[in-house]
Amino acid sequence: MMLNDLPYPDWHEGLTIQGVIEHMNYTWPKLVTKVNGQLVWPEDYGNVVLQENDDLKIHHLLAGG
């Protein structure tokens, strides 16, 4: 599995987006995530199970100007 264009070494069966967020200790309050190019809504972070060949991107939603 890829996370932000780098191999993610801790993929395992049943891993969810929420699992990655917690494992990577993302503390940014609002994220934008996509799996294989498709946006995933925040309410689904705990439900979307990642496959070994999935491409996960996690971006911070910014507000600065």
Next chain:
Amino acid sequence: MALNKKEQQRYKRHLMLPQVDETGQEKIKNSRVLVVGAGGLGCPVAMQLCCAGVGTIGLVDFDVVDVSNLQRQLLYTEADVGKSKVQTARQRLKAMNSEVNIICIEDKLDRTNATEIFEKFDIIVDATDNFDARYVISDTCVKLGKPHVYGAIYEFYGQVAVLGGEGPCLRCLQPQPPKKDEIVEAKDVGVFGAIPGVIGSLQACEVLKIIIGAGKTLKGRMIFIDMLNMTFDEVEIPKYPKCISCGKGEN
């Protein structure tokens, strides 16, 4: 209103583009664009729109120029420190293009005044520096059916999207803004000086494309730019069916 001789000369390089030509330039001249925030993003947005000949530009900001703004806020000089941002911006913009009508709104945007302010404009540019204002802009743009040209920056990173209208909106990405204690205030984070110029110019580009109806805008898409490593990414934003603003969710 048609272009006069002077304008035909001034916008010659626009008129040479088949996507703009005289019809598009007239549309630009007759358009009214509101820029919320006259800081890092608001300065390049307003400058680009002013140069391009947008007929009326509204500027909303309650702040004064601080010396720490000068590293990236292109409309201000050392002599402006302590002065009203919108009044100073107006002077500079009028010097760039005296034909453009600049409306200063020296106030803080919130839910009590947003509708009244937005009603007078065709397109709303989000150049603010906080989530609260951004959700007010998003909700008001959906309510009034106006395009919301989103731009945001942090350190070396920037994002641009076109939201609003019938949706998708900001709440389709994140249904609620973060809580107060989850946020670091804009004044407490670093910004690489050239970043707002890039993102603000992209926002202005989207505004002008919307006005003239050219090309593929960022409607329903967000682009992410990492200017430290110069990489780009994008995501399509489907409408969130449960969205409390543009969908069928309950507020």
